[in-house]
Amino acid sequence: MDSALASDRGAVYLPQTVRTAAKLLVVGHFAVGKTTFVGSLSEIRPLRTEETMTQAGALIDDLAGIEEKTTTTVAMDFGRLTLSESLVLYLFGAPGQQRFTRMWKDMTRGALGALVLADTRRLEQSFQVMAVLEEQALPYAVAVNHFEGAPRFAETEVREALDLLPETPLVTCDARDRISSTHALIALVQYLQTRHTRSAQENV
Numbered sequence: 001m002d003s004a005l006a007s008d009r010g011a012v013y014l015p016q017t018v019r020t021a022a023k024l025l026v027v028g029h030f031a032v033g034k035t036t037f038v039g040s041l042s043e044i045r046p047l048r049t050e051e052t053m054t055q056a057g058a059l060i061d062d063l064a065g066i067e068e069k070t071t072t073t074v075a076m077d078f079g080r081l082t083l084s085e086s087l088v089l090y091l092f093g094a095p096g097q098q099r100f101t102r103m104w105k106d107m108t109r110g111a112l113g114a115l116v117l118a119d120t121r122r123l124e125q126s127f128q129v130m131a132v133l134e135e136q137a138l139p140y141a142v143a144v145n146h147f148e149g150a151p152r153f154a155e156t157e158v159r160e161a162l163d164l165l166p167e168t169p170l171v172t173c174d175a176r177d178r179i180s181s182t183h184a185l186i187a188l189v190q191y192l193q194t195r196h197t198r199s200a201q202e203n204v
Helices: 034-041 098-107 120-135 155-162 178-202
Strands: 020-028 050-052 071-073 077-082 087-093 113-118 140-145 170-173
Touching (some): 034 077, 034 113, 034 178, 120 155, 170 178
Parallel strands (some): 020 087
Antiparallel strands (some): 077 087
8 A cells, every 4th residue: 555656755736637535533642653653654744733842731741651752733633645546545643632632523524434543551541532433433443553662462462451342453553664654554444445345235
């Protein structure tokens, strides 16, 4: 699923042959790597709304284990990935703090699905994120973003800890690496395609 414009990450304009656009969300709790993930995949310079964290924000944002973080997304990240001459993906990264939940509930409109990034150091913080997606009936896959020094667990342990349904994809990735991030995105897209095929067969 490599981008048609992968060799030209400075490209701005879509080919005239593009006929279909699909919207996917990249979500997760605070400081889980969403901005990095969108940036590693986008063929254009990603739109970012990062601001320097203030002392006021430090009072409500949990910085345990991520004390080096100095900026945070305050609206969204946006990137683009052209899959073929006729199909393009738009990636929307949502801010992770709970105070922005209402904003990214609105972002689910028109989205085909979501990729939930998770951190093994703070798995419990993923529950609120997944609850919102389930409330909005938006299908999702989960990608554990590996941080240096973070504990690593077997897939079965992570799946059990997150209480995932058997069919929910669970993969690992390094949000800094384009190939690794691409594989995570492929897992989501394949899951959405399977759901669509199954739904079409049931409605025949």
